[in-house]
Amino acid sequence: MRLFAIIALAAIIITACTNNSPERDQKLNENWGANLFKTRCANCHQENGAGLANLYPPIAQSDFLTDANRKKVICLIKNGYNGELVVNGKTYNQAMPANPDMSDEAIAAITTYIYKNFAQKNIEIIPLEVQQSLSECN
Ligand code: HEC
Numbered sequence: 001m002r003l004f005a006i007i008a009l010a011a012i013i014i015t016a017c018t019n020n021s022p023e024r025d026q027k028l029n030e031n032w033g034a035n036l037f038k039t040r041c042a043n044c045h046q047e048n049g050a051g052l053a054n055l056y057p058p059i060a061q062s063d064f065l066t067d068a069n070r071k072k073v074i075c076l077i078k079n080g081y082n083g084e085l086v087v088n089g090k091t092y093n094q095a096m097p098a099n100p101d102m103s104d105e106a107i108a109a110i111t112t113y114i115y116k117n118f119a120q121k122n123i124e125i126i127p128l129e130v131q132q133s134l135s136e137c138n
Contacts, residue, residue, distance in 0.1 A: 033113025
């Protein structure tokens with residue numbers, strides 16, 4: 001009986017710890033980013049990130065997704081973009097719609113997702129970086 005109590009207690013402690021683990025948070029965030037991409041971006045950029053003809057640029061293997069462009073990417077997702085944009089040597093000139101209702105957390109999740117999944121970059125963008133970047137958009 002006592003042994004059972006100890007095992008039960010250990011199980012509770014282990015579960016409690018795993019529930020709050022950073023690995024689990026990261027996984028949840030990744031899933032959230034993937035879902036946001038599917039629901040809010042894939043209709044133009046396609047689920048596999050390939051883009052659409054001359055209208056919508058690719059996200060997959062896009063040379064715009066560099067480390068140096070993190071701020072630009074964050075600003076573009078929140079505020080949208082009008083005007084010419086060159087991606088992988090090709091010029092695009094359609095409007096990218098703004099996402100004014102997206103929280104810093106949501107933009108952090110989606111930006112991390114596209115960098116990891118489509119640009120193969122191990123970049124983790126946190127909500128604080130989004131907040132700072134958004135205060136510096138031009
Ligand atoms: C209505 C279509 C549309 C939707 C929806 C859309 N985009 Fe775009 N996106 C564009 C267009 C068009 C451009 C290029 C702007 C231009 O042509 O000047 C662009 C450019 C980009 C770029 C920079 C260029 C590149 O291909 O790397 C990124 C990154 C991007 N979009 C990410 C997103 C994300 C993330 C979402 C979802 C939150 C999203 N887009 C939703 C149309 C769209």
